[in-house]
Amino acid sequence: MTQAPNAPAAQPASPPMLEVRRLVKHFPVGGLLRPRHVHALNDVSFTVQRGQVVALVGESGSGKSTTARLIIRLVRPTSGEIRLDGVDVLKSEPRKASLDYRRRVQMIFQDPFSSLSPNHSIGYQLERPLIIHQRAQGKAIREKVHELLATAGLNPPEEMADKFPFELSGGQRQRVAIARALAVEPEVILADEPISMLDVSIRMGVLNLMQRLKEERGIGFLYITHDLASARYLGDLTMVMYAGHIVESGESRELMENPRHPYTQLLLAAVPNPQAGLATKTVQARGEVPSLIDPPPGCPFAPRCPQVKDICRQAMPEKSTVGQNHWLRCHLYS
Amino acid sequence: MNTKLPTPASAAEPILDIRNLYVEYLTPRGPVQAVDGVSFSIGRGEVFGLAGESGCGKSTIAHTLLRVLRPPAVVTGGQILYKGVDVLEMGEEDLRTYRGNYAVGGEGQATQYTLESFRWAEVAMVFQSAMNSLNPVVRISDQITDVVMKHQKLNRAQARERAAELMAVVNIEKKRLDAYPHELSGGMRQRAVIAIALALRPSLLIMDEPTTALDVVVQKDILQQIEQLQAQLGFAILFITHDLSLMVEFSNRIGIMYAGNLVEMASAREIFNNPLHPYTQGLLTSFPSITGERKRLTGIPGSPPNLITPPAGCRFHPRCTRCQPVETQVAPEWQEVLPEHWVAAHAGMPLPDRTAR
Numbered sequence: 001m002t003q004a005p006n007a008p009a010a011q012p013a014s015p016p017m018l019e020v021r022r023l024v025k026h027f028p029v030g031g032l033l034r035p036r037h038v039h040a041l042n043d044v045s046f047t048v049q050r051g052q053v054v055a056l057v058g059e060s061g062s063g064k065s066t067t068a069r070l071i072i073r074l075v076r077p078t079s080g081e082i083r084l085d086g087v088d089v090l091k092s093e094p095r096k097a098s099l100d101y102r103r104r105v106q107m108i109f110q111d112p113f114s115s116l117s118p119n120h121s122i123g124y125q126l127e128r129p130l131i132i133h134q135r136a137q138g139k140a141i142r143e144k145v146h147e148l149l150a151t152a153g154l155n156p157p158e159e160m161a162d163k164f165p166f167e168l169s170g171g172q173r174q175r176v177a178i179a180r181a182l183a184v185e186p187e188v189i190l191a192d193e194p195i196s197m198l199d200v201s202i203r204m205g206v207l208n209l210m211q212r213l214k215e216e217r218g219i220g221f222l223y224i225t226h227d228l229a230s231a232r233y234l235g236d237l238t239m240v241m242y243a244g245h246i247v248e249s250g251e252s253r254e255l256m257e258n259p260r261h262p263y264t265q266l267l268l269a270a271v272p273n274p275q276a277g278l279a280t281k282t283v284q285a286r287g288e289v290p291s292l293i294d295p296p297p298g299c300p301f302a303p304r305c306p307q308v309k310d311i312c313r314q315a316m317p318e319k320s321t322v323g324q325n326h327w328l329r330c331h332l333y334s
Numbered sequence: 335m336n337t338k339l340p341t342p343a344s345a346a347e348p349i350l351d352i353r354n355l356y357v358e359y360l361t362p363r364g365p366v367q368a369v370d371g372v373s374f375s376i377g378r379g380e381v382f383g384l385a386g387e388s389g390c391g392k393s394t395i396a397h398t399l400l401r402v403l404r405p406p407a408v409v410t411g412g413q414i415l416y417k418g419v420d421v422l423e424m425g426e427e428d429l430r431t432y433r434g435n436y437a438v439g440g441e442g443q444a445t446q447y448t449l450e451s452f453r454w455a456e457v458a459m460v461f462q463s464a465m466n467s468l469n470p471v472v473r474i475s476d477q478i479t480d481v482v483m484k485h486q487k488l489n490r491a492q493a494r495e496r497a498a499e500l501m502a503v504v505n506i507e508k509k510r511l512d513a514y515p516h517e518l519s520g521g522m523r524q525r526a527v528i529a530i531a532l533a534l535r536p537s538l539l540i541m542d543e544p545t546t547a548l549d550v551v552v553q554k555d556i557l558q559q560i561e562q563l564q565a566q567l568g569f570a571i572l573f574i575t576h577d578l579s580l581m582v583e584f585s586n587r588i589g590i591m592y593a594g595n596l597v598e599m600a601s602a603r604e605i606f607n608n609p610l611h612p613y614t615q616g617l618l619t620s621f622p623s624i625t626g627e628r629k630r631l632t633g634i635p636g637s638p639p640n641l642i643t644p645p646a647g648c649r650f651h652p653r654c655t656r657c658q659p660v661e662t663q664v665a666p667e668w669q670e671v672l673p674e675h676w677v678a679a680h681a682g683m684p685l686p687d688r689t690a691r
Contacts, residue, residue, distance in 0.1 A: 059549035060520075169637040199387040200576050200620045204633030226549065233622035233631070256624060270554040271624045274582035274606050289549075 015086060016047035017220050018071070018105070018188050023080035025066055029293060038292045040066045041077075042244045042316075048188060051218040053210070055235030055252065057228055057267070061289050063244040064224045068190040071222070072107045073098070084188075103133050106181035110193040112173035116165040122149070122176050123161030129183040144183070152179035153209060171202035178209060189213075192224045207234050228271050232256050237325065240264045243289055243300035245316070250326030261328045263301045299331065307332060347418070348375035349538055349570050350399070355412035357394050357403070364642045368394045368407070370594035370649075373668070376538070381564070381571040383585030383602065385578050385617070387638055390591040392574045396540045398422075399572075400453055416456065416538075424452065455485055458531040462543035464523035468515040474501075474526050475511040481533045500529040504559060521552035528560065532567070540572045545580075557584055578617055582606045587674075590614045593639055593649040596668070600675040610677045612654050648680060658683075 023044040026037040041063045048054045058064050069075045071082055073089070081088050089101050109115040116125060126145045130136045136144045142161075149157035152175040165173055174194060181189055191210065195203040211234060213219050225231050231238045232252045239249040240263065248261040259265045290303060299305070302312040311331050320333040357369035369391040376382040384392045397403050399414055401421060414421040461467045469477060478497035482488055488496065498508050504525040506518075515523055524544065531539060541560075545553035561584070564571060575581055581588055582602045589599040590613065598611040609615045616634035636653040639645055645652050648661040658680070666680040677683075 059551065171637055199638065200578065201387060201616060201634035202637055204620050204631045205635070208630070208632075228550075229622040229624045232624060233628065253628070266551060268624065270550040272550075272554075272577065272580040272583045273624060274579045275623075275625065 016083075017050050017085060018048040018222075019081075019083040019086075020047070020067075020071065021045050021081040021083065023067070023070060023082070024078045025063075025070060025075065026078045036293050039295055040244055040292060041070070044080075044241075044244075044246055046239060046246065046249070048220040048222055050187070050220055051214055052237070053214055053221040053223050053235050055223045055225060055231035055238040056241055057225055057231045057238060058241035059226060059267075059289055061243075061292070062241045064226075064241055065192055066244075067241075068107060068192050068222065068224055072105060072190055073101070099133070103184045104186055105188045105190065106184065106186035107190045107192065108174070108177050108181055108194045111197055112170055112177050113165075113197070115177055116173055118165050120164070121161065122154075122163050122165070122168070125176070126161070126180055126183055129180060133184045135184055148179040148183055149176075151182060152176065153205065154179065169202070170198050171205060174198060174206055175209065178206070178213075182213070186219065188220045188222070190222045190224070193226070194223075195230065196225070196227070203230075210234060228256065228267060240267065243292060243295070245300060245329065247301065247330070248328035250323065254323060254326055258323075258326075260322055260326075260333060261301075261330050262305050262307055262332075264328075266304075299329070349378045349380075349417060350572070351375040351413075351415040352395070352399070353413040353415065355395065355398065355414065356410040357391070357398055358408055358410050360406040360408060361642065366641045367594050367644060368641060369398070370644075371412075372591070372594075372596045373412075374589050374596060374599060376570050376572060378537070379564070379568045379570055380587065381573055381585045383573045383575070383581040383588040384591060385575060385581050385588060386591035387576055389593075389638055389641070391594040392591050393542055396459065396542050396572065396574060399540065400457060400459055402453075416452070421452070454481065454531075454536065455534040456536055457538045457540065458534070458536040459540040459542065460524075460527055460531050460544045462546055464520065464527045464547075465515065467527055468523060470515050473512050473514055474518070477526075478530055478533060481530055485534055496533070500533055501526070503532065503563065504529045520548055521556065524548060524552075524556060525559070528556070532563065532569075535567065536569055538570045538572065540574070542574045543576070544573075546575065546577070553580075579621060590617065593644060594641060595649055595678060596676075597650065597678045598676065600672075604672075604675055608672075608675075610671065610675070610679070610683075611650075612656050613650050616653075616655075648678070 023041055025041040026039055028035055029038055030036045044067060046054065056064050056067060066075070070077045077090070082090055084101060084104060089097070123145050126148055127141055130141055130144055145161055146157035149160050154160040154172060154175050168176065195206050198206060207230060210221060210223070214221060223231065223234055235252045237249065238252040238255050239246045240261065241247070242263050248255065248259070248264045255264065256268060259268050290300060297315060298313040299316055302308050305312065309331055317329045317331045317334050319327050319329055321327045322333060352375065353373050355369055355372045359366040359368055372391070372395065374382070384395065386392050394407065398409060399421065401424070403409070409422060475494060475497050478500060479490065479493035482496050483490070483493045498511060501508060501511055506522055506525055506529070510518065510522070518526065545556055548556070573581065573585055582605065585602045587600065588602050588605045589596050590605070590611065591597065592613045598605065598609065598614045605614060606618070609618055613634070619631050620633045622631055634653055639649060639652065647663045648654070648666050651657045651661040654661065661680050664680060666678040668676060668678050670676050671679065
């Protein structure tokens with residue numbers, strides 16, 4: 001594989017495969033008399049094309065996983081639309097349409113130790129989606145399971161199918177989780193921190209597997225991570241999330257070389273860089289992500305922002321475009 | 335496997351000198367050889383990084399050093415010399431009265447202590463998860479005063495004053511002193527843990543994945559703070575992490591561990607610029623960079639071995655891309671191939687000519 005990762009996305013002109021429009025999620029917390037809300041997600045819109053990896057980066061609590069859980073329909077959004085090939089999936093018929101949607105959109109979770117059932121063999125866990133979604137019958141099921149294991153790099157497949165999760169390493173388990181997602185031939189895979197629990201030396205193997213699936217099968221990925229370097233490695237586009245808002249979005253390389261939003265700049269300055277050394281770049285903004293319970297108006301980053309202006313505390317900035325496919329929400333640019 | 339002991343890095347007497355340490359976990363399926371003949375030393379005021387994947391033995395070394403290993407873990411060989419005294423030989427009583435017996439001057443306050451502990455007063459530890467190392471139902475102030483009152487002759491008011499001082503050192507506002515751990519953010523909790531570790535002015539601070547659970551911005555903030563504190567107070571640090579890029583940034587010298595063995599040891603710069611062991615080279619190609627060309631990276635094929643039946647010869651050989659037949663039979667030898675650059679190498683390994691430099 002000589003081709004560098006992050007080749008341009010397959011067909012940027014085609015209509016978006018997965019589209020999220022103005023997605024909002026408020027979780028109620030606290031008392032009956034004075035109900036309060038955690039504003040987990042505020043007005044999030046983006047698209048994922050066929051054969052495109054969109055990376056969603058942010059700190060813990062920024063709303064990355066909530067986004068994935070809304071798209072996979074584990075949780076209902078407060079408002080907003082989720083469209084797959086133009087069809088609003090939240091409005092569509094429950095049972096049958098929902099089965100179809102769940103086939104086309106699959107998820108890989110962070111922790112491969114808890115996302116597989118410890119009581120069943122790997123083969124059994126891969127058969128289940130094939131049977132439920134009627135992807136194979138009779139003898140073909142076994143063959144398909146072996147094919148999936150081989151695709152995910154679990155060799156020899158005949159042996160792997162008979163193993164149980166406890167016999168596998170973390171990296172192998174995550175490959176099983178990927179094989180399970182692939183069983184139903186999905187069009188979109190939501191990967192929520194798929195490598196953060198894995199050992200360093202086997203992370204690249206899993207990232208490269210995702211890269212290959214994107215290139216060979218045209219699967220679109222939403223790659224959720226807190227690691228900017230891996231977002232740059234795998235993501236065609238990168239979106240930076242802060243306190244439930246997407247604050248900046250652009251082509252990964254352009255975004256990381258030319259970060260405009262003060263928060264993106266802060267994140268990039270904080271990434272360990274062996275070339276530079278710890279003392280070279282001082283982190284200017286101290287503090288942490290603010291409370292998301294009924295937050296005050298204005299930009300959520302204002303309390304930490306080194307370049308804060310009066311307007312920042314009054315209104316959330318609108319989108320400003322600063323380059324091809326590169327936009328942000330910051331009053332410095334509006 | 336280590337037939338030759340490395341000489342201390344600095345010409346001065348090292349604060350910690352681990353010699354040929356062996357630790358095993360006894361399990362029903364056989365002993366797990368978690369630490370297999372590891373030797374290294376840490377100089378005064380030095381930051382020594384110990385890097386490796388989970389299960390390579392780096393945390394076991396830290397626990398052995400503090401003598402907090404519990405059965406089924408047993409030390410089966412070696413010495414841990416702290417300021418010249420073997421920690422493994424200390425009785426429980428000695429551990430608590432270490433400072434009384436072997437008082438070390440030059441620290442200013444040493445003489446006013448009578449019943450000191452080796453743990454905490456000399457070597458303190460910061461664990462990975464602050465939430466698990468703080469007591470959730472005790473106020474932060476009490477958790478600090480407990481430590482200083484137990485080890486120093488201070489009354490409650492003085493101890494509280496000391497607690498406030500310590501909180502100021504790690505940039506936590508004084509009004510947060512009486513907070514419970516759940517009222518603090520993750521970063522503040524980890525800072526409180528660091529404050530408690532530094533309460534008795536230890537000479538060596540062990541940090542086991544201190545920032546792994548934190549976000550990058552908070553991580554950077556805390557590490558910069560530790561660097562400043564270290565410059566002021568002059569303690570040495572044993573820094574344990576799997577994040578090699580963070581380690582290269584933060585440490586003076588680095589030891590790379592694989593499956594219970596130390597496979598390479600050199601200055602941080604040297605490890606980053608001139609790695610010699612195939613495992614170190616593999617690790618360095620296992621994480622993408624935030625700058626420069628985007629190259630396809632390969633990582634290391636396979637996964638770490640089971641340490642009940644480790645591979646014969648070099649433990650890395652099943653995953654090694656440059657494996658030679660000799661490696662599957664004969665354990666490599668720990669040797670200094672360049673000044674201050676140690677590597678576990680076998681006879682056939684291409685090595686730089688020492689005299690050429």
